[in-house]
Amino acid sequence: MREIILMNVTGDDKPGLTASLTNILAQYEVIILDIGQAVIHDYLSLGILVEIPSKHSSSSILKDLLFQAHKLEIQIRFSAIDAENYKGWIAKNGHHRLIVTILGRTLMAEQISGVATAIAKSKLNIDIITNLSGSVSKPSELNPKACIQLAVSGKIHDSKQLHYRLLKISEETGIDISFHIDNIYRHARKLVIFDMDSTLIKCEVIDELSKYAGVGAQVAQITQSAMNGEIDFKKSFCQRVALLKGIKEEVLAEVAEKLELTEGTEQVIMTLKKLGYKIGIISGGLDYFGNYLQSKLGLDYVFTNSIEINDGEITGNVNGEIIDGPKKAEILKTIATVENISLQQTIAVGDGSNDLPMLSIAGLGIAFHAKNIVKENADKFISSVGLDGLLYLMGISEKESQTYFPID
Numbered sequence: 001m002r003e004i005i006l007m008n009v010t011g012d013d014k015p016g017l018t019a020s021l022t023n024i025l026a027q028y029e030v031i032i033l034d035i036g037q038a039v040i041h042d043y044l045s046l047g048i049l050v051e052i053p054s055k056h057s058s059s060s061i062l063k064d065l066l067f068q069a070h071k072l073e074i075q076i077r078f079s080a081i082d083a084e085n086y087k088g089w090i091a092k093n094g095h096h097r098l099i100v101t102i103l104g105r106t107l108m109a110e111q112i113s114g115v116a117t118a119i120a121k122s123k124l125n126i127d128i129i130t131n132l133s134g135s136v137s138k139p140s141e142l143n144p145k146a147c148i149q150l151a152v153s154g155k156i157h158d159s160k161q162l163h164y165r166l167l168k169i170s171e172e173t174g175i176d177i178s179f180h181i182d183n184i185y186r187h188a189r190k191l192v193i194f195d196m197d198s199t200l201i202k203c204e205v206i207d208e209l210s211k212y213a214g215v216g217a218q219v220a221q222i223t224q225s226a227m228n229g230e231i232d233f234k235k236s237f238c239q240r241v242a243l244l245k246g247i248k249e250e251v252l253a254e255v256a257e258k259l260e261l262t263e264g265t266e267q268v269i270m271t272l273k274k275l276g277y278k279i280g281i282i283s284g285g286l287d288y289f290g291n292y293l294q295s296k297l298g299l300d301y302v303f304t305n306s307i308e309i310n311d312g313e314i315t316g317n318v319n320g321e322i323i324d325g326p327k328k329a330e331i332l333k334t335i336a337t338v339e340n341i342s343l344q345q346t347i348a349v350g351d352g353s354n355d356l357p358m359l360s361i362a363g364l365g366i367a368f369h370a371k372n373i374v375k376e377n378a379d380k381f382i383s384s385v386g387l388d389g390l391l392y393l394m395g396i397s398e399k400e401s402q403t404y405f406p407i408d
Contacts (some may be wrong), residue, residue, distance in 0.1 A: 003052040004033065004081040007065070011074030013044040020072065021048075024064050028056045033086075036128070044074070049081070097182040098124065100150040100166075101132075101393050104175035104384045107146040111173045115150075118165040124154035132397040143263060145385050147392040151182065163379055170383070178366075178380035178393055185344040185363050189394065192272055193332055193358065195350035196283035196290060196304065198227075199368050200297075200387070202260045205289050206240050209314075212251050215243045229353030229373050233284060233324040241307050245316030249309055256292045264388030269297050271391060271401050278339060282328045284354055303331050329357035349390060350374070366393060 009021065018037065025032070025048075034049040052058045062078055069076040102115055119126060128151035156162065166177040180186075197204045210219035219240050226236035272279055280301025281290050290304035306319035321327070328350075336343050348355070348362035351370040359365030359378055367378035368387065375381050382389040391401055 002083065003054075003058055004083075004086050005050055005052065005058065005062075006079040006081055007046075007048040007050065008077045008079070009044065009046040009048070009069070009074060011044055011072070013039050013042050014072070017044065017072055017074065018046065020068055021046075021065065024061070024068060025050060027064075028061050029053050030056075030061065038128075097127070098152040098154075098156065098179055099182045099186070099395075100152055100177065100179045101147065101380075102150070102175060102177055103145070103147045103382065103389050103392055105144050105146065107148065107175065108173070111169070111175050112148070114169040114173060115166065115177055118162065118169060119150070119152055121165065122154075122156065122158070122162045124152045124156070127151045127153050130397075132392050132395070143386065145389070145392075145398065147389075147398075149392070149395065152179075159379075167375065170381075174384060176382050176384050176389070178382075180364065180379060183344075185342070186395070188345055189277070189347055189363060190341050190345045191278045191280070191335060191339055192347040192390075193280050193282050193301075193335070193349070193362070195352070195355050195368075196281050196285045196293065198351045199349060200262060200265055200281065200293060201289075202262055205255065205259075205285050206244070208255050208258075209244055209247060209251065210240070212247050212255075213244055219243055226354070227352035228371050233354045234322045237284060237305065237322050237324075238318055241314075241318055242316040244307070244314045247314045249312045249314070252286075252288045256289055259289070259292075263386030264390075265297075265386075267388040267401065268390050269299075271388075271396065273298065278335075280335065282323065282331050282348075282358065284323050284328075284352075301335055325354040325357040328355065329361050332358045332362065347390075347394070349387075364393065366390060 030053065031051040032048065033051055035047065037044065037046045052061065065076060100115065100119065102112065104111070116126065130149045132149055133145055133147040162179070166179065170177050194200050204223050207216065207220045207223055210216045222236050222240050225231045226233050269279060278300045280299055280303070281293065282303045283290055285304050287304040287306045290302040293299065294302045303323060305323050308315040308317040308319050323331070332346060332348060333343065336346055342363070343361055344363035346362045347364040347366065348358045349366045349368050350359060351368050351374065353371060353373050356374060356377055359367065364380060365378060367374040367381040369383055370378070370381060375383070380393055382393070
């Protein structure tokens with residue numbers, strides 16, 4: 001008769017512990033069906049699901065394991081698993097695994113409890129919890145970040161309901177909660193595309209230019225309406241550019257020099273470049289500033305809008321086709337084709353409603369400090385930390401980023 005036993009090992013971690021236990025199992029030709037281990041502050045939790053060969057007695061094996069556990073000063077517990085339970089375990093692991101990322105400046109028990117409760121209400125189970133931010137950040141630190149990643153199993157019956165549960169927790173507690181299906185593409189992304197204004201940089205460039213023409217409030221209002229999806233982007237762009245008429249060309253350089261990169265931009269760009277990613281901008285902003293950032297950050301692609309300049313002044317007219325939401329998605333598809341990759345291997349990051357088309361087709365679409373309409377339609381979002389929070393959503397830990405790609 002097939003005998004399956006679950007071993008749970010706990011205690012102070014020490015070198016050679018796993019080797020000593022599996023050596024005993026090897027002597028009895030035991031089959032390992034599953035194994036998992038976690039160490040938190042030098043305290044070990046090890047689980048091993050084993051199948052005992054019929055020619056060996058389980059009592060002899062367990063006796064030897066208990067004796068070894070005593071020598072190692074650890075605790076070991078055994079549970080017999082019947083065939084039906086084992087079949088259920090196999091069936092459960094056949095479902096898609098969901099990756100849930102919880103990200104904030106600090107993480108409180110209340111926040112994690114809320115997420116765990118939402119997951120349980122969706123009849124899903126948390127299998128693995130990984131701390132991506134290393135040591136817990138303290139509120140006194142400059143730009144602290146805390147992030148844990150949950151590997152969740154089970155069948156999602158209503159993903160929209162789970163999304164709204166997590167979004168509500170996010171709004172109530174001030175943390176970011178994102179989820180996506182764990183599939184083969186998760187570790188095979190190759191292209192990252194950013195929106196420019198209010199994403200790679202802190203401001204809306206047209207708003208900054210408008211201040212020089214004395215129409216700052218008027219342009220800012222149009223910009224906000226466009227980003228919220230209240231008016232057509234192309235129409236809003238033409239309206240805003242028309243209000244810039246008469247601004248001297250040298251003002252563009254003056255504004256460019258004052259641009260502030262969003263928190264974490266340099267870290268995320270440097271890390272992605274060293275990992276071999278292609279990086280680009282697809283923006284409804286202005287080409288002068290897109291080209292400026294391309295030179296400054298070493299980007300591979302820049303697609304932006306062009307405005308007419310004659311005799312050293314902005315004329316208020318637009319050159320060529322305007323890049324709006326659908327055009328952003330079209331350009332993303334074109335770049336993926338040029339790079340000979342699947343859309344599932346792309347990442348898109350943006351904040352406005354005109355970013356939604358490209359966020360929706362990218363393998364990983366992330367709403368960054370986004371307008372409400374964008375957050376409501378995106379499963380992945382970053383609102384509490386800087387742009388380097390993207391690395392966490394990609395599964396790159398703080399330790400890995402700072403060890404291999406430190407900023408000088």
